[in-house]
Amino acid sequence: MSTGPDSRKPTLLFVGEPVLEPNREKWTKFSQSFNIIPYTRTTKEDLLASLKPGGKYSQIDGIIRASNTSNNLPGFDKEFISHLPPSLKIIASVNHGYDREDTEELGRRGIWYCNGAGGANDSTADLALFLIIAAFRHTSFCEHTLRTIRKGDYFAVEKDVVKTSHNPRDKVLGVVGMGQVGLASAARAKALGMKIHYFGRTRKSPEVEQQAGGAVYHSTLESMLAVADCVLLACPHSPETHHLLNKETFKLVKRGVRVVNVARGKCIDEEALADAIDEGIVGGVGLDVYHDEYAVPVRFFYFDELSSC
Structure with missing residues (x-):
């Protein structure tokens, strides 16, 4: 289990902005169940450094991509996947399509990729x-x-x-x-x-x-x-x-x-x-x-x- 403000909770890297209205109650309940780290867009070099041991994203259990935004992560290709921390087990995306993501490589790493199929x-x-x-x-x-x-x-x-x-x-x-x-x-x-x-x-x-x-x-x-x-x-x-x-x-x-x-x-x-x-x-x-x-x-x-x- 990840360490953090509450080591009993999984830690999520949250990409994008939560849509609070009319979902404020759901967001409150959700945020109480996880340690949430908001993602801040930066250079790729700084992002990769944050994923390394000791970095601020090095102990994340999951990634949530909640909206299409300029404040986004790179596509999950083989090169980027190689930098993801061993703690990461799941990536959840609001997007229906996943052609930018190497889901086979994620699978080899034991990482689930969940898209928003059907939701839209x-x-x-x-x-x-x-x-x-x-x-x-x-x-x-x-x-x-x-x-x-x-x-x-x-x-x-x-x-x-x-x-x-x-x-x-x-x-x-x-x-x-x-x-x-x-x-x-x-x-x-x-x-x-x-x-x-x-x-x-x-x-x-x-x-x-x-x-x-x-x-x-x-x-x-x-x-x-x-x-x-x-x-x-x-x-x-x-x-x-x-x-x-x-x-x-x-x-x-x-x-x-x-x-x-x-x-x-x-x-x-x-x-x-x-x-x-x-x-x-x-x-x-x-x-x-x-x-x-x-x-x-x-x-x-x-x-x-x-x-x-």
Whole structure:
């Protein structure tokens, strides 16, 4: 057991800020059960020194990453894992994805990695619906223009967006990855009057397809891209889905297709996406994630067709 203010309690390194409202009572109970050390961002050299014997993080039993924040730890790759103290037994993260973490190496060290799978399914699906609407209707562009460029000249905005803005009703939504998020997103899109198609490694049961609004299965990505008016990525990142949308697959889509990504940023080749927007192949984009969350491509800043959240 770790030493500390109370050696009977496990010691946790807490990364991020606790969300106290409306969770103050839960936080009080939680903080009474552990010795909590708030993480303060520093240089990597100082962080590694803090993890060495005698350092302030050298006796931690667990790490909690409670929110996405600039005050964060590096990804748990093999090199960083080699510096973690022997006392560490568990890492808990609010994030759904864990593609930055070497979970196999953590397992070899006897360290559990717990992600937030399932906890954000509904909120992610809600954002998917918002981004689908924004990609079709260019709502982000309208709002930005009204607030800045046109100083509130609504009719001038309307002239620009009416040429490419469309209603999603009766359009085909092609979902890549009909898991819990994909299914919840499809059900929401069905309420807009969209037709649901999907691609995945295996076909879902008739019951699941019915929950998704009578979804039509495609055994190949190519066949789904050929009919989709909007492609929604809701799949995990893996070697098979890395840059799933790329220079070659963008050649297979309908001209003016919408692209929405609530999966992982690395599922899209962002340079290929930027080229497809420039060439008019992609007519609207909604992104919840980026290839590198801390370095959004500069080209994206100038696309009126792109919405983000």
